[in-house]
Amino acid sequence: MDTIKAVAAEVKSSRYMVAFTGAGISAESGIPTYRGEGGLWNKYDPNRYANISNFLQDPSYYWNFFRDVRYPSLKKVRPNEAHLVLAGLEEVANLKTVITQNIDGLHQDAGSSSVVELHGTTRIIYCMNCSKKYSMDEVFSLLEVKNPPLCSGCGGKLRPAVVFFGESLNPQVLNKAYEETEKCDFLLAVGSSLVVYPAADIPLRAKQRGARLAIVNKDRTPLDYLADYVVNDEAGKVLPLIFENLKNR
Ligand code: NAD
Numbered sequence: 001m002d003t004i005k006a007v008a009a010e011v012k013s014s015r016y017m018v019a020f021t022g023a024g025i026s027a028e029s030g031i032p033t034y035r036g037e038g039g040l041w042n043k044y045d046p047n048r049y050a051n052i053s054n055f056l057q058d059p060s061y062y063w064n065f066f067r068d069v070r071y072p073s074l075k076k077v078r079p080n081e082a083h084l085v086l087a088g089l090e091e092v093a094n095l096k097t098v099i100t101q102n103i104d105g106l107h108q109d110a111g112s113s114s115v116v117e118l119h120g121t122t123r124i125i126y127c128m129n130c131s132k133k134y135s136m137d138e139v140f141s142l143l144e145v146k147n148p149p150l151c152s153g154c155g156g157k158l159r160p161a162v163v164f165f166g167e168s169l170n171p172q173v174l175n176k177a178y179e180e181t182e183k184c185d186f187l188l189a190v191g192s193s194l195v196v197y198p199a200a201d202i203p204l205r206a207k208q209r210g211a212r213l214a215i216v217n218k219d220r221t222p223l224d225y226l227a228d229y230v231v232n233d234e235a236g237k238v239l240p241l242i243f244e245n246l247k248n249r
Contacts, residue, residue, distance in 0.1 A: 004238065007188070007214045007229050008245035011093050014186035014212075019086050020202045021100045021107070024191025024217055028080040028236040031073055031104055033191075052164035059148040059157060066160070067143045070122060071136055079110035082190060082235035085243045087111035092246065097180040101192060101199055103162050116177045118169060118198070120162040129156025174198065181205045186212045191235050194221040203227070 011017060023033035048054055049065045079087075087110040089095035097114040098107050103122045107115045125134040132153045134142075139158060142149035149158050163169055177198070181187065187206040194200050194215070203213050203223050214229040215221060216238045224230045231238050 003229050003231055004241045005245050007231070008242050010186050010212055010214065010229070011089065011095075011188070011242060011246055014094055014184075016184050017089070017093060017095045017186045017188065018180050018184035018206070019089075019095060019098045020187060020189045020192065020199075021086075021098060021102060022190070022192025022194075022199065023102060024193075025082050025235045026077070026080075026102055026104050026106055027191065028082065028234060029077045029104075029106060031077055047165070050165050052166040055159070055164055059159070063143055063147050063149060067140065067147075071140050074104060074122060074136065077104065077106065079106045080236045082239040083107055083110035083112075085239040086190075088243060096184070099177045099180060099202060101196070116173060116180065118163075118173060118177060120160070120170070122160050122162055124161040125158050126161060127151035127154060127156040128159050130154045134158065169198070177202065178205065182209050184209075184211050187214070189213070189215045189217070189223075189227075190239065191217060192221070193217070193219070194223045
């Protein structure tokens with residue numbers, strides 16, 4: 001409890017706070033993480049459905065996964081308490097930006113106004129030939145007729161606006177994330193295993209620039225040694241406690 005109080009004090013005194021989030025923050029909304037207990041990678045080989053060369057060779061595997069797993073789970077998800085607290089911290093504290101590895105759009109649904117999506121979003125699907133955009137619902141309908149789905153305008157192949165394995169991150173998005181990281185005086189990392197580049201780089205850069213760092217994650221991370229505060233527990237439990245302590249101060 002002392003750590004929660006201390007983190008709340010940091011939130012309160014921060015003049016430019018940034019949150020960095022990973023799959024763990026959406027786990028309590030019902031979206032499985034990739035790694036760890038119940039992780040998607042235990043069931044689905046990421047090399048087959050999340051790798052760009054395999055997607056270009058045979059997109060039908062990814063679209064099967066989209067139709068059977070991704071779409072049904074994303075259709076019904078709602079932001080949880082942890083997403084809502086981060087949105088609330090824009091109002092009651094100086095949280096300026098959420099940098100996320102997630103592709104589920106739940107921070108925006110919760111009301112966060114400045115979200116940097118490092119790995120893109122599954123909510124937008126576009127034609128690789130003419131760039132025409134589609135919603136997930138539209139592509140789900142197209143998939144009922146044909147897999148892989150093709151652009152209704154030009155017949156081109158469709159893809160989600162996410163970064164596949166084997167692809168580089170969008171440099172403008174990455175720069176924005178680094179700019180925000182370098183401006184912050186307090187970084188709160190939530191629900192990330194902090195093992196994937198540039199995830200690990202964000203807390204490192206923040207610390208190098210003199211920011212304070214708190215890590216909230218169910219399991220330990222390789223960057224815990226660097227943090228001023230570590231809470232190994234569920235985000236949906238810890239973030240509301242931080243918020244409560246903020247109000248009581
Ligand atoms: P990860 O799957 O590697 O790690 C998730 C971490 O969250 C784990 O360390 C686990 O201990 C922790 N965790 C699980 N449940 C938690 C909870 N309730 N509260 C707090 N922590 C919890 O995820 P990652 O580090 O974010 O990186 C993997 C990549 O997977 C990301 O780049 C992301 O693009 C992608 N991904 C996104 C989603 C999504 O959009 N919701 C879901 C799965 C994977």
